[in-house]
Amino acid sequence: MNNNVDILLAVIFVVPLILGYFNKFDSLNAKRGLWGFEKNVILILAGIICLFCVDKGLIINNVMEFLSSFSALKNVSYGYPKVFFLLSFFIVFTAIYYVLKGILYAINSLIMFPFLNGVESFSKTRGNAVKGLIGSLFSIPNAIIYVIIASLVINLGLKYWPSNLPKLDVNKSAIYKIVENGVINPVYESSFISQLPRILNNSLKIKVVELDKNSQNVDSQSINKANPYRIVYYNGVTLDQGIKSNSSINALARSLAQSRSSDREKAQAIYNWIGNNITYDDNKANLVLNGGNVTDSGAIPAFSERKGICFDYACLYVAMCRSDNLKVRLITGKGFNGYEWVGHAWNQVYLADEKVWINVDSTFYKAGNYFDSRKFDRDHKAEEISGEW
Known part of the structure; x- marks a missing residue:
């Protein structure tokens, strides 16, 4: 020895x-x-x-x-x-x-x-x-x-x-x-x-770009309709780019809804699928946190790579809900990770048969029930409805 x-x-x-x-x-x-x-x-x-x-x-x-x-x-x-x-x-x-x-x-x-x-x-x-x-x-x-x-x-x-x-x-x-x-x-x-639940990082980086009103380079597909000269980027992409869907996402969302009769059942089936199949991407969260350049954000990257951060989860939820004709919002604000409030994104979905908007956070899926939960307001602070479809 x-x-x-x-x-x-x-x-x-x-x-x-x-x-x-x-x-x-x-x-x-x-x-x-x-x-x-x-x-x-x-x-x-x-x-x-x-x-x-x-x-x-x-x-x-x-x-x-x-x-x-x-x-x-x-x-x-x-x-x-x-x-x-x-x-x-x-x-x-x-x-x-x-x-x-x-x-x-x-x-x-x-x-x-x-x-x-x-x-x-x-x-x-x-x-x-x-x-x-x-x-x-x-x-x-x-x-x-x-x-x-x-x-x-x-x-x-x-x-x-x-x-x-x-x-x-x-x-x-x-x-x-x-x-x-x-x-x-x-x-x-x-x-x-x-x-064990991963600590939610400050993984939502919002950047607002004000265009010159005389500018001829205005992309009508990626601007705020209320202010055509104001572009908002979420983790490197616009909201329209983030919620963009494809045939695979649409097909899956429709298959999940086939056997469900109520809007609540459809919305929860989407929530469960995302929570069970998308993994939180710590490396991407750290990149955003440290000011790195992120461009692969949104529904399609999250779906194809089976991983993402809060904005990706929320965008995928929007894309899948739209495929099932469910009215949906993307909410930005603060989420409590057990230690501090950090930038976060989640969703609200409208249940037409119940005439009510409910909160949904598929990013928090593994930390408990965050589908129309009574505890939602305890660790979420909504600041803005970033989009509604």
């Missing part, structure tokens, strides 16, 4: 075993150690469950709705949305943590603590060597946890390791590779992690 990472991880693993041997087995210390270990586990588990709740729009949304029913907290929800979200998250996290803690305590009282008492009774009839070995044996779970934590720290540290310092050679570390392949990679590559 000549690799420095192997040596480090081996020491981290062995030290608890040595301490366990010399401290001998004691049921009281074992109970304290077990309970401390379990509390750390349920702390992490409560956090994962809370993230799952955020992802699926469960529990936390209900808590936020309940809290906002109080006038004092309703003002907080609108004035300080980050604080309100964190408050709701903390309440749910605390409740889950104490429920899990109660379940584990009951299991310990009925099974684990009596078992540890039995182990202590057995060790008392044996010599110090046996007591030490039992102490080392019960230290193994903590030793494994310490190695996993150290490996995670190393994994994260490699991304931010100063370039002027010698790097840790993890590729030659057998122990690190075992942890990486057995724990780190399965967690990072798990379906749960991959389905």
Whole structure:
């Protein structure tokens, strides 16, 4: 074992075993150690469950709705949305943590603590060597946890390791590779992690160009009809270019509507299809955020590439609704990503048989129900109806 990472991880693993041997087995210390270990586990588990709740729009949304029913907290929800979200998250996290803690305590009282008492009774009839070995044996779970934590720290540290310092050679570390392949990679590559909601970036860039009224180069297909000398670009394209459709989009939209009788069913079928089949494009969002030149925006690029950002989602929804003769709007404003309000685009669709406009946000599809949802106004601030068809 000549690799420095192997040596480090081996020491981290062995030290608890040595301490366990010399401290001998004691049921009281074992109970304290077990309970401390379990509390750390349920702390992490409560956090994962809370993230799952955020992802699926469960529990936390209900808590936020309940809290906002109080006038004092309703003002907080609108004035300080980050604080309100964190408050709701903390309440749910605390409740889950104490429920899990109660379940584990009951299991310990009925099974684990009596078992540890039995182990202590057995060790008392044996010599110090046996007591030490039992102490080392019960230290193994903590030793494994310490190695996993150290490996995670190393994994994260490699991304931010100063370039002027010698790097840790993890590729030659057998122990690190075992942890990486057995724990780190399965967690990072798990379906749960991959389905966690991505933080909405400030991915809507609007640019207004005022033309010279004497200009002869006015494109009537890409101008604001109310002001023929004012062109608005959304992520590099005009609205008319963004909502442009093609035969494939039209055919799909019509096939989705065939078995639906009401406007609500048709509109929701389109919402579900986009939410399930279009992936949020983080690279494109970062390009927009950093002022990069984006020209492949709108319904057709989103449909053909099966990915896009909020404006692309909204344009595709417009194109598909128009194919089914549903009146639809593209709304621009602000969306709350859990941390801050950022530029965002979504839709409203008119249900003629119900005589009502409803809000729809297919970009937020994986974060919960955003089709005519009561919670819509909590994380959306409409600023303008950019287009209506």
